[in-house]
Amino acid sequence: MIDVKNLIKDFTLNKKQRKEMGDKYKNTKVLRAVNDVSFECKPGRVYGLLGPNGAGKTTTLRMIATMLKPTSGSITVAGYDSVSKGQEVRSQIGFMTGQTALYDRLTPVEMAKYIADLHGMDNKTFKKRKEHLFNILDMNSFADRRIARLSTGMKQKTSIARTIIHDPQVMVFDEPTSGLDVMTSRAIVDLIRSCKEEGKTVIFSTHRMGEVNQLCDDIAIIYKGKLFYNSTLDQFKSEMTKSTFEEEFIYRVGEE
Amino acid sequence: MKFLIIAKKEIIDITRDKRTMLMMIAFPLLLMPVLIGTMMKITTSQAEKASEKEIKIAFVGQKYAPNLFDAFSNLDKLIILDQIPIDSVESYIQSEYLDAAINIDSSYQSNINNNSQAQISIVYKGTDSFGTAKERIQMVLEQFERSIIEIRMNKLNLKPNVVNAYNVEFKDVASKQERFGKLAGGWLPYVFILFGFMGAMYPALDLGSGEKERGTLETILSSPASRFDIVLGKFIVIMSAAFLTAFLALAGILIGIQQISVIPAAFLTLVNEIFTVKTIALIMTLVLPVSAFFSAALLGLSIYAKSFKEAQSIVAPLNIVIIFPAVIGTLPGIELNMITSLIPILNVSLASKDIIAGVINPIYMTEVYLSLFGFAALALYWCVRSFNKESTIFRN
Numbered sequence: 001m002i003d004v005k006n007l008i009k010d011f012t013l014n015k016k017q018r019k020e021m022g023d024k025y026k027n028t029k030v031l032r033a034v035n036d037v038s039f040e041c042k043p044g045r046v047y048g049l050l051g052p053n054g055a056g057k058t059t060t061l062r063m064i065a066t067m068l069k070p071t072s073g074s075i076t077v078a079g080y081d082s083v084s085k086g087q088e089v090r091s092q093i094g095f096m097t098g099q100t101a102l103y104d105r106l107t108p109v110e111m112a113k114y115i116a117d118l119h120g121m122d123n124k125t126f127k128k129r130k131e132h133l134f135n136i137l138d139m140n141s142f143a144d145r146r147i148a149r150l151s152t153g154m155k156q157k158t159s160i161a162r163t164i165i166h167d168p169q170v171m172v173f174d175e176p177t178s179g180l181d182v183m184t185s186r187a188i189v190d191l192i193r194s195c196k197e198e199g200k201t202v203i204f205s206t207h208r209m210g211e212v213n214q215l216c217d218d219i220a221i222i223y224k225g226k227l228f229y230n231s232t233l234d235q236f237k238s239e240m241t242k243s244t245f246e247e248e249f250i251y252r253v254g255e256e
Numbered sequence: 257m258k259f260l261i262i263a264k265k266e267i268i269d270i271t272r273d274k275r276t277m278l279m280m281i282a283f284p285l286l287l288m289p290v291l292i293g294t295m296m297k298i299t300t301s302q303a304e305k306a307s308e309k310e311i312k313i314a315f316v317g318q319k320y321a322p323n324l325f326d327a328f329s330n331l332d333k334l335i336i337l338d339q340i341p342i343d344s345v346e347s348y349i350q351s352e353y354l355d356a357a358i359n360i361d362s363s364y365q366s367n368i369n370n371n372s373q374a375q376i377s378i379v380y381k382g383t384d385s386f387g388t389a390k391e392r393i394q395m396v397l398e399q400f401e402r403s404i405i406e407i408r409m410n411k412l413n414l415k416p417n418v419v420n421a422y423n424v425e426f427k428d429v430a431s432k433q434e435r436f437g438k439l440a441g442g443w444l445p446y447v448f449i450l451f452g453f454m455g456a457m458y459p460a461l462d463l464g465s466g467e468k469e470r471g472t473l474e475t476i477l478s479s480p481a482s483r484f485d486i487v488l489g490k491f492i493v494i495m496s497a498a499f500l501t502a503f504l505a506l507a508g509i510l511i512g513i514q515q516i517s518v519i520p521a522a523f524l525t526l527v528n529e530i531f532t533v534k535t536i537a538l539i540m541t542l543v544l545p546v547s548a549f550f551s552a553a554l555l556g557l558s559i560y561a562k563s564f565k566e567a568q569s570i571v572a573p574l575n576i577v578i579i580f581p582a583v584i585g586t587l588p589g590i591e592l593n594m595i596t597s598l599i600p601i602l603n604v605s606l607a608s609k610d611i612i613a614g615v616i617n618p619i620y621m622t623e624v625y626l627s628l629f630g631f632a633a634l635a636l637y638w639c640v641r642s643f644n645k646e647s648t649i650f651r652n
Contacts, residue, residue, distance in 0.1 A: 025536075062650075066477075067474065067477045067650075069646070089480065095478035099470070099471030100471070101474065103265075103470045104270075105272040106268065106269065110265075114265045115479060117482050119479065120480065143334055146272075163391065172478075245484075
């Protein structure tokens with residue numbers, strides 16, 4: 001369960017950053033990346049955070065994962081406050097991005113063991129969990145090969161294994177399929193589905209409307225740091241005035 | 257204790273990186289002996305070549321000083337060319353066809369006979385690296401001059417000591433170890449400071465900016481490990497790498513010296529007498545905090561960088577910053593005192609010099625430790641702060 005209340009995140013821009021961002025931000029000293037955002041993600045449901053690049057999706061997810069501190073507002077993950085109980089929050093979540101985020105010189109087993117150790121898993125539990133995951137992901141044939149020598153698909157599986165090795169109750173996916181081909185995207189989609197079936201709380205950000213339709217139970221549209229739609233997917237569909245998700249999204253964002 | 261998990265993983269990771277291993281182990285262990293050996297060989301062979309070299313000179317005014325001419329013409333490896341036009345002597349030397357020329361004027365013999373000074377001018381080229389021609393000519397002239405003086409003194413019924421009013425005897429109370437330490441002790445810390453820095457550099461780049469580049473930074477930041485655990489785990493590994501590299505560089509030099517045949521036996525005995533386990537251990541106690549200082553500073557810079565490439569461009573110029581105080585430490589006249597013992601890197605250089613010379617002052621040594629551990633702690637504090645700073649860790 002993730003409970004986000006009145007979340008605000010400001011970034012102080014230095015001169016160089018202001019220059020890089022163009023004339024529009026010439027006099028902006030503080031950029032509000034997330035502006036008074038509130039939502040709730042429930043166990044056994046997939047919550048989709050939709051928005052174009054720079055909308056504030058990654059910043060929101062990083063705050064949920066305690067990598068960034070909110071300027072104001074609060075986030076509760078599995079009952080723990082993200083600021084005062086950061087370590088407890090982190091022990092409950094699995095975080096995944098579009099990058100495989102692996103160490104080339106380790107093997108898939110070592111990679112999984114590293115994360116399991118950081119989560120304080122004992123050896124016996126790790127072995128059991130590893131066996132289970134490596135079997136269902138069909139990873140045994142390359143379990144002891146260096147990650148650098150693996151194919152993209154194998155790397156993706158390793159990345160999945162390391163994300164869920166500690167059996168987290170909350171899954172945070174930050175554009176997990178961006179830059180992936182159809183086959184490897186498929187593995188991620190399957191992962192999100194199985195997480196839902198296992199009753200985990202899942203939040204994922206994307207700008208692929210197809211995925212939203214396929215996976216989400218609840219959706220939110222975030223644009224320029226503000227949340228301006230937050231409901232169930234069914235509700236969204238019933239309110240649609242355009243024929244496709246893409247068109248509806250552009251229409252709604254355009255209205256802003 | 258999560259930092260130990262991180263340290264363990266980083267050790268596995270960097271020991272599998274061939275480039276880091278090459279820089280950390282093979283490079284210091286093999287490069288230094290090869291470098292020293294090659295330098296010694298070149299110096300010895302050049303010196304041999306110089307003594308074997310046949311020099312060509314012109315003797316202008318042969319008829320005014322036939323005896324002196326004979327003294328030169330009887331010398332080995334010296335050819336007197338007599339076909340050189342007087343006007344062209346200088347240009348011949350300039351173009352290195354000739355090594356030197358001796359000019360005697362017509363008043364030579366009368367000056368010698370009258371107990372006056374005879375004028376002799378020598379033309380040579382100062383860029384001749386071993387100064388062979390000038391030296392050899394000078395040697396012959398001094399010898400010849402002594403014989404003339406002897407004749408003159410005999411004529412005047414004077415004893416040779418008349419011109420030697422003093423019999424000066426110098427007695428150096430500095431032990432061989434002290435002299436060696438003060439002379440050669442400077443470049444040794446220079447070597448291990450530099451290697452310590454290099455040993456820290458590669459792992460620091462990999463363990464800091466490498467995490468950003470691979471996208472693994474978010475993986476560890478979203479794990480239950482605290483930022484302090486992450487920094488500490490990485491720092492321990494980088495520091496160990498720096499320490500090991502510096503130690504191996506020192507070992508490389510000492511092992512290398514034993515293997516080089518051209519090194520005189522007496523020098524080798526002296527080196528073995530000086531570099532006891534105790535001396536090496538004492539030097540390594542300085543290397544430890546300096547490695548810590550380098551490691552924390554480099555890790556902090558590395559995590560600030562957006563990419564591995566940016567980290568490299570930030571860190572590379574620091575090599576010069578490190579070399580500068582290390583070089584100052586090798587200069588004569590710069591000694592360890594209340595002030596210099598507080599300046600990091602320079603104090604390591606100067607203290608090592610005194611340790612090697614066996615004259616280290618315990619008060620200064622304490623100051624050096626305090627300074628080094630202080631700077632290392634500051635660097636580590638800054639590094640932890642950088643890891644906690646959102647604008648640094650997510651700069652991109």
